[in-house]
Amino acid sequence: MSRQAGRGTESKKMNSELFTLTYGALVTQLCKDYENDEDVNKQLDKMGYNIGVRLIEDFLARSNVGRCHDFRETADVIAKIAFKMYLGITPSITNWSPGGDEFSLILENNPLVDFVELPDNHSSLIYSNLLCGVLRGALEMVQMAVDVKFVQDTLKGDSVTEIRMKFIRRIEDNLPAGEE
């Protein structure tokens, strides 16, 4: 790894097939280990959460983004910088709720599912649920409690993949001493 060579927002190249297959192997192994899909979804979310709480540090160090002033700004940073940096895609942000506390990320193509076809006996599996966990974990570290879930998925026959994010509250007590 060229970590010392300086961090930047530019991403290192990685073979996408290897990445997709690695994630696929992870999910199928979970499917073997757990009897029902609900447990697999939960486990993926948990793993994602653990990735998220670590990844946010890397993200903040590399991207130099400051504190976001509202949820819209957060949405922009997630879609335009974070997704670009780690997955090489830029989802579009739509469907804002009138209160401005809920929005959708539309993924035209999801690199995690490139070759995947869900078998019939896994109809309730949320294949990319790891992403939800990552987003939840990362935002929790910056004092935002959010609810993240898939509402559309190309694997289930929808034309796009849609991740719905809902802002719940600011986590005040985690503020380190000395900050506002």
Place this chain on the structure above:
Amino acid sequence: MAVCIAVIAKENYPLYIRSVPTENELKFHYTVHTSLDVVDEKISAMGKAMVDQRELYLGLLYPTEDYKVYGYVTNSKVKFVMVVDSSNTALRDNEIRSMFRKLHNSYTDIMCNPFYNPGDRIHSRAFDNMVNSMMMQVC
């Protein structure tokens, strides 16, 4: 275009076989089965030295009265066999070649599906659609 398309595993058992007039299925199974001998013959005829640089496309395996049988072998010894109506003279070698390449790409995608266990029969909507499109073109 094609009337029967089959994918045969390295160990010579079928992974996928599909033919258009479904009532004659058994006949096509038989045709494909016989063609495997020709495939083996062709590969061994090429000799050891050629194996490294040989072409995957084997060309016409044999013609019968009504059909022509074409073959294609990947480097992992998976065989694709395609039976084409011989009345269809418009079909050129190049087109057959590109159809096989499409089939090969599609097969690669299936192998990359994490829910597919290598060696199982192929049950895939994407593959079905691709095969259908190749069979529909002319028929």
